[in-house]
Amino acid sequence: MRTNSSFISEGVRCDAWGFNPGSSGRVPMIVMGHGLGATKSMRLSAYAERFVAAGYACLAFDYRHFGASEGLPRQLLSVKRQLADWHAAIAYARSLPGVDPDRIVAWGTSFGGGHALSMAEQDRRLAAAIAQCPFTDGVASAMAVDPITSARVTIAAVRDRLRAVRGAKPIYLPNAAEPGTPSFMNAPDALPGMSAIAADAPDFDNRLTARSAFDVMLYGPGRHAKDIGCPVYVALCDPDTVAPNKTAARQLAKSPLAEVHTYPVGHFDIYLGQHFETAVADYITFINKHVPVRP
Structure with missing residues (x-):
């Protein structure tokens, strides 16, 4: 089912996995990107396997600077570059044989969920x-x-930005850490949650360059919700300690094309167990409605 692949984004190779349902004719493809500092090996295959069983092709990729993709320095989060990687992944998906270029679905989770809204x-x-x-x-x-x-x-982000100007090595902060620790996520469920979804991901590096904090803070894809141009299924978690769900619900209410559903689970719980099964079944129902395998 899974094949290794890659595409070029602004001259940098991004590593990807392709999933083929083995159907005849051209099928829809779901392009999949993960969240803050995460890689495709952190359970994206679990979602892709369900989508493939429903007849959809999938392409899961790593952003540049992360996972098996190229890009230096490592663990640098640039919103501009990640959005370019999304556009490149979608363009690559449209070029693949057996894929209907007019039936591409963007699927993203957490920070990647924001990117899916941007797409x-x-x-x-x-x-x-x-x-x-x-x-x-x-x-x-x-x-x-x-x-x-x-x-x-x-303070660490400012120091790291100054070091980057001088060409010095980056300052790194933990991606997820215990409460009170200077990091990108330090809610009580952040470190155990990331550890759970990274259990089978040997390439996961629990760090980000400190300067990445500026990109995270200034990014606001929900502010453009009124300009969304295609049907969107939004799965909010309540309570969500990482991506405030009440802010998201208020912003997405401005889009007539956004179908917002709230799941009574934490930010990291939706990836696992019965919560995962419930959510992925809802996603398949949604895409069957808007992007059927056989148009």
């Missing part, structure tokens, strides 16, 4: 999108962190 706004050819526990507003997420920890992260 739904920017790519008018996209057939549909699915955003799982999406990051929609960097300011809202920053306000969920205690001020002292936030200040320490900001």
Whole structure:
């Protein structure tokens, strides 16, 4: 079912996995990207296997600077570059034999869920999108962190940005850590949650360059919800300690094309067990409605 693949994004090779349902004729393809500092090996295959069983092809990829993709320095999060990687992944998907280029679905989770919303706004050819526990507003997420920890992260980000100007080695902060630790996520469920979804991901590196904090804080894909141009299924988690769901719900209410559903689980719970099974079944129902395997 799974094949190794890659595509070029602004001259950088991005590693990808292709999943083929083995159907005759051209089928829809779901392009899949993960969240903050995460890689495709962190359970994207579990979702792809369900989609393939329903007749859809899938392409899961790693952003540049992460996982098996190229890009230096490692663990650098650039929103501009990640959005370019999404556009390149979708263009690559449209070029593949056996794929219907007009029936491409963007699927993203957490920070990648925010990117899926951005694709739904920017790519008018996209057939549909699915955003799982999406990051929609960097300011809202920053306000969920205690001020002292936030200040320490900001100081590290400034120092790292200055080091980058001099060509020095990056300063790294943990991606997920215990509460009170200067990091990108330090809610009580962040470290155990990331550890759970990374259990079978040997390439996961629990760090980000400190300067990445500026991109995270300034990113607000939910602010453009009114410009979404295709049907979007949004799976919010409540309570969500990482991507504030109330802010997301308020922003997405401005889009007549956004179908918003709230699941009574935490941000990391939706990836696992029965919560995963429930959500992925809902996603398949949604894409069967808007992007059927046989048009």
